[in-house]
Amino acid sequence: MKAEIISVGSELTSGQNLDTNSQWLSQRLAEIGISVGWHTTIADDLVDDVAAFRVAAQRAALVLITGGLGPTQDDLTRDALARLAEVELVFHQPSFDHIQQLFAQRHRSMPERNRVQALFPAGAEPIPNAYGTAPGIWMSVGRISNPSHCIVVAMPGVPSEMKAMFDEQVRERLLSLNPAGGVLTQRKINCFGAGESAIEQKIMDLTRRGHSPEVGITASDATISLRILARAANLLEAQLQMLPVEMTIRERLGSLVFGEEEEELQDAVIGLLQERRQTVATAESVTAGLVAHRLGQVPGASACLLGGIVAYDTRIKTELLGVPQSLIQEHGVISAAVVEAMAVGCRSRFGADFALSTVGLAGPGGGTPEKPVGLVYAGLAWDAGVASRSYNWLGTRAEIQSRTAKLALNSLRLHLLQMPE
Numbered sequence: 001m002k003a004e005i006i007s008v009g010s011e012l013t014s015g016q017n018l019d020t021n022s023q024w025l026s027q028r029l030a031e032i033g034i035s036v037g038w039h040t041t042i043a044d045d046l047v048d049d050v051a052a053f054r055v056a057a058q059r060a061a062l063v064l065i066t067g068g069l070g071p072t073q074d075d076l077t078r079d080a081l082a083r084l085a086e087v088e089l090v091f092h093q094p095s096f097d098h099i100q101q102l103f104a105q106r107h108r109s110m111p112e113r114n115r116v117q118a119l120f121p122a123g124a125e126p127i128p129n130a131y132g133t134a135p136g137i138w139m140s141v142g143r144i145s146n147p148s149h150c151i152v153v154a155m156p157g158v159p160s161e162m163k164a165m166f167d168e169q170v171r172e173r174l175l176s177l178n179p180a181g182g183v184l185t186q187r188k189i190n191c192f193g194a195g196e197s198a199i200e201q202k203i204m205d206l207t208r209r210g211h212s213p214e215v216g217i218t219a220s221d222a223t224i225s226l227r228i229l230a231r232a233a234n235l236l237e238a239q240l241q242m243l244p245v246e247m248t249i250r251e252r253l254g255s256l257v258f259g260e261e262e263e264e265l266q267d268a269v270i271g272l273l274q275e276r277r278q279t280v281a282t283a284e285s286v287t288a289g290l291v292a293h294r295l296g297q298v299p300g301a302s303a304c305l306l307g308g309i310v311a312y313d314t315r316i317k318t319e320l321l322g323v324p325q326s327l328i329q330e331h332g333v334i335s336a337a338v339v340e341a342m343a344v345g346c347r348s349r350f351g352a353d354f355a356l357s358t359v360g361l362a363g364p365g366g367g368t369p370e371k372p373v374g375l376v377y378a379g380l381a382w383d384a385g386v387a388s389r390s391y392n393w394l395g396t397r398a399e400i401q402s403r404t405a406k407l408a409l410n411s412l413r414l415h416l417l418q419m420p421e
């Protein structure tokens with residue numbers, strides 16, 4: 001069974017709001033073994049809506065629609081569905097009673113317009129909405145090319161109402177339509193420290209088209225994620241398919257892998273520090289506090305993160321961190337020598353087990369042939385030494401800052417992984 005998801009709303013096509021409903025619904029459908037072939041987004045326009053619904057009903061066995069079920073004049077989904085099925089809209093008393101009751105509970109009188117929310121294409125089934133005035137619509141539409149029918153389900157656009165309606169009512173009904181559909185399960189493995197193509201080189205046999213389970217690779221802000229997608233009759237079988245692939249990936253990529261699903265580098269760093277009951281402090285120039293901010297996002301960071309200094313100005317580097325003026329004159333601020341001196345100074349001033357430091361040129365201006373925009377250094381000081389890593393990022397100012405914060409966090413992660421506990 002292949003599905004299409006349609007989001008209706010001019011606020012989506014204009015770019016004002018992001019269509020998050022489609023993303024959420026695709027994930028839920030995958031869990032019950034229904035794969036999604038199309039995402040379509042359309043403005044609040046009756047003719048366009050009918051045309052898009054018609055195309056979807058011809059090519060997909062299931063069409064999930066969100067949005068356009070409100071009481072206002074731009075809410076056209078129910079009219080478009082009636083035109084698609086070539087039927088009239090009919091009044092449904094129980095839905096009307098529910099809408100009236102919602103207003104009465106809040107001691108408000110019901111505007112006349114809300115009456116349209118109790119209208120349904122003839123032959124359609126209302127889906128009650130416990131959390132709002134817009135009931136959903138469940139209907140079946142003939143397919144022109146095929147004698148079988150297409151199931152069309154319209155749900156409210158408000159994400160909380162859509163999610164509740166799907167979880168509490170639509171999901172069960174879809175499961176009964178697709179009994180042998182099995183499940184699709186996904187796992188995301190996150191890596192940092194090599195480029196997308198370098199990582200793919202190591203797992204070419206797994207990412208080739210047609211490999212089962214499917215392995216995909218995506219890069220986002222210098223984090224490379226591998227997504228394993230397994231389809232099987234049930235969850236256990238899918239997990240059994242996935243396990244050897246995940247183990248192979250972890251074996252080949254080693255310490256490039258830092259986490260799973262939504263885990264970030266800071267989660268890995270805080271986790272390792274917590275296990276060892278050790279602390280970190282930061283001295284940040286180019287990242288202006290981003291390393292400390294990310295560490296602070298992790299629950300439990302207070303046990304490990306002592307604090308940080310945004311050392312943007314040279315005077316702060318020398319006076320607060322004790323970087324010798326002569327070192328800056330000799331090497332320039334953007335240098336391994338200075339970033340290492342910052343880390344050493346930071347570690348002793350904070351009394352931390354580790355200190356992370358950053359310098360670099362985030363641009364867009366100020367680059368020279370010797371020190372181009374994107375050249376950065378990340379320093380790490382520990383009880384027995386200091387080291388630094390350099391990288392030359394391409395990207396916008398924000399991207400260079402973000403990736404440099406990752407470079408710094410990753411240097412501590414790698415150091416902690418090599419140290420005996």
Ligand code: AMP
Pocket residue numbers: 007008009011012017018019020021022066067068069070075156157158159
């Ligand atoms: P509607 O049911 O079309 O009146 O939508 C109500 C509100 O839900 C809109 O104003 C949006 O803020 C939100 N919404 C509608 N569709 C989506 C969508 N696809 N993704 C995220 N939010 C949405």
Ligand code: MG
Pocket residue numbers: 008009010044067068069070074075157
């Ligand atoms: Mg709308």
